[in-house]
Amino acid sequence: MNSAADIVFDEATKTYPGSVRPALDALSLTVPAGEICVLLGSSGCGKTTALTLVNRLTELTGGDIRIDGTSIREQDVIALRRGIGYVIQQAGLFPHLTIAQNIATVPQVLGWPKPRIEDRVRELLELVGLPHGEYGDRYPAQLSGGQQQRVGIARALAADPPIMLMDEPFGALDPVTREHMQDEFLRLHAQVRKTTLFVSHDIDEAVRMGDRIAVLAEGGKLLQYDTPERILHAPADDYVARFVGTDRGLKALTLRRLSDLTLEPYAGGANGTALRADDSLRTALSALLAAGADRLPVTDADGHPVGTVTVDLIREAA
Amino acid sequence: MTPMATGPVIPDFGTVSPCVRDNGLFCADWFAANWSSVFWPALAQHVRLTVIAVGIGFALAFALALLAHFRRWLVRPLGGLASFLYTIPPLALFTLLVPVTGLSVLTAEIALVAYTLMVLFKSTLAGLAEVPEAVRRAGLGMGLTRREILVRIELPLALPAIVSGLRVATVTTISVVEIAAFIIDQGLGSPIIQGLQSPFNTQFIGAGLLAVALALAADGLIVLAGRLLTPWATMRRSA
Numbered sequence: 001m002n003s004a005a006d007i008v009f010d011e012a013t014k015t016y017p018g019s020v021r022p023a024l025d026a027l028s029l030t031v032p033a034g035e036i037c038v039l040l041g042s043s044g045c046g047k048t049t050a051l052t053l054v055n056r057l058t059e060l061t062g063g064d065i066r067i068d069g070t071s072i073r074e075q076d077v078i079a080l081r082r083g084i085g086y087v088i089q090q091a092g093l094f095p096h097l098t099i100a101q102n103i104a105t106v107p108q109v110l111g112w113p114k115p116r117i118e119d120r121v122r123e124l125l126e127l128v129g130l131p132h133g134e135y136g137d138r139y140p141a142q143l144s145g146g147q148q149q150r151v152g153i154a155r156a157l158a159a160d161p162p163i164m165l166m167d168e169p170f171g172a173l174d175p176v177t178r179e180h181m182q183d184e185f186l187r188l189h190a191q192v193r194k195t196t197l198f199v200s201h202d203i204d205e206a207v208r209m210g211d212r213i214a215v216l217a218e219g220g221k222l223l224q225y226d227t228p229e230r231i232l233h234a235p236a237d238d239y240v241a242r243f244v245g246t247d248r249g250l251k252a253l254t255l256r257r258l259s260d261l262t263l264e265p266y267a268g269g270a271n272g273t274a275l276r277a278d279d280s281l282r283t284a285l286s287a288l289l290a291a292g293a294d295r296l297p298v299t300d301a302d303g304h305p306v307g308t309v310t311v312d313l314i315r316e317a318a
Numbered sequence: 319m320t321p322m323a324t325g326p327v328i329p330d331f332g333t334v335s336p337c338v339r340d341n342g343l344f345c346a347d348w349f350a351a352n353w354s355s356v357f358w359p360a361l362a363q364h365v366r367l368t369v370i371a372v373g374i375g376f377a378l379a380f381a382l383a384l385l386a387h388f389r390r391w392l393v394r395p396l397g398g399l400a401s402f403l404y405t406i407p408p409l410a411l412f413t414l415l416v417p418v419t420g421l422s423v424l425t426a427e428i429a430l431v432a433y434t435l436m437v438l439f440k441s442t443l444a445g446l447a448e449v450p451e452a453v454r455r456a457g458l459g460m461g462l463t464r465r466e467i468l469v470r471i472e473l474p475l476a477l478p479a480i481v482s483g484l485r486v487a488t489v490t491t492i493s494v495v496e497i498a499a500f501i502i503d504q505g506l507g508s509p510i511i512q513g514l515q516s517p518f519n520t521q522f523i524g525a526g527l528l529a530v531a532l533a534l535a536a537d538g539l540i541v542l543a544g545r546l547l548t549p550w551a552t553m554r555r556s557a
Binding site for chain 1: 461
């Protein structure tokens with residue numbers, strides 16, 4: 001239905017009442033349609049403020065935000081919000097409604113006919129990997145944290161909004177579930193291509209999720225807005241460099257996969273466990289170090305050999 | 319002196335059971351014989367007085383709680399007023415009202431309603447306030463209007479608190495209705511008061527037992543209705 005829309009922050013400023021310093025200071029950036037932009041920073045840097053300005057849970061005190069060229073100030077606030085998917089940390093599911101009813105909420109208030117709502121709910125539950133037959137009639141309290149957040153995402157997608165706002169959606173999950181959900185969301189995003197603003201305080205998450213990362217500092221100042229590669233390889237200043245960490249060289253390796261490299265020819269039974277072509281360079285380096293080897297075989301998803309990776313190849317790629 | 323009477327001085331009650339003759343604590347035969355003339359009408363009146371009082375009290379308290387929910391500055395004055403009404407002893411409130419509205423059902427109902435207000439107002443307001451902020455924010459963020467948030471989210475989530483308020487209010491009203499028998503000849507309080515003035519036990523013990531049974535049954539019914547209305551609240555345990 002709706003294709004993605006771009007989001008333009010134009011000197012967007014928020015100063016809370018009773019505060020002299022702005023929480024967000026003249027933020028200007030463009031999120032191209034269909035991309036994921038991670039708003040990254042420590043607490044108090046205004047990243048959640050920036051996010052909620054878009055759906056006007058927080059009102060601008062200066063500047064403007066435009067979605068697909070239209071200022072959010074000019075739109076009816078209820079209509080604006082119904083066109084934006086919103087996912088928050090604890091999922092914020094309605095505990096008294098079943099999973100299916102939770103997802104159906106916005107389509108219902110939009111007045112969709114019943115069969116269309118039912119089809120949409122079924123489709124979305126399938127999309128987030130919770131079959132309707134098994135989960136549709138359960139209540140949120142009967143689901144794990146990760147499952148609840150999948151429902152939160154499905155609910156945000158219900159009316160097929162062109163934009164998604166995600167406020168530390170995986171922050172309350174354990175590390176294993178969090179990583180799994182990040183992958184799930186990336187898979188989902190590849191299918192639906194919503195323009196996504198994603199708040200995080202975790203550089204690893206930002207590097208995994210973001211097409212672009214906006215690093216914000218205290219006082220709501222934008223320090224750098226760039227691709228993860230650029231943020232890791234060329235931090236704009238010392239603050240960004242410190243924030244991304246001294247292991248940014250290693251982090252950069254997570255951005256590339258073995259399949260991106262020109263591997264050496266497969267040389268047969270090298271020692272150690274074979275790597276998979278979709279493993280990241282970081283995983284490959286770790287495996288090489290753990291095996292104490294210079295080279296390891298690489299296979300495709302079905303276990304067929306595709307080549308050999310060496311420490312030198314990784315160093316050249318980094 | 320002329321003889322006062324030729325017949326027996328003590329009126330003929332017909333054949334009575336040994337229990338009634340010995341004035342036992344509770345004579346089931348007498349209770350059954352007087353069910354349709356004494357106990358059933360009193361029970362029916364008691365239920366009617368209670369239902370009207372709790373019904374009107376809930377409608378009033380609910381409206382006031384909604385008002386206070388949206389106009390937070392009203393919480394203190396309205397809560398204070400309801401608390402004040404609650405502190406007046408029932409018998410005093412009845413007697414205070416008699417000069418205005420007489421020895422009438424109206425007098426009884428005004429006082430009864432006044433007693434339900436505090437607990438119903440406070441439980442409804444507390445139920446609305448207990449809705450988790452994340453849930454309210456999610457609703458707001460997805461574009462629900464204030465009214466939709468109230469109807470779809472806040473009121474259903476306030477139901478368990480409202481139901482517990484209704485339980486307390488109903489059981490309290492059932493006891494206060496008994497005291498209302500001091501001003502109106504209605505409800506299970508009437509046979510109790512009359513029974514207390516005579517040495518015969520079964521009348522006031524029977525009426526007393528009925529009042530206890532009524533309170534227990536009403537409480538049980540409300541709990542059951544609450545469970546049916548809030549399946550999600552009991553589901554939680556089976557998760």
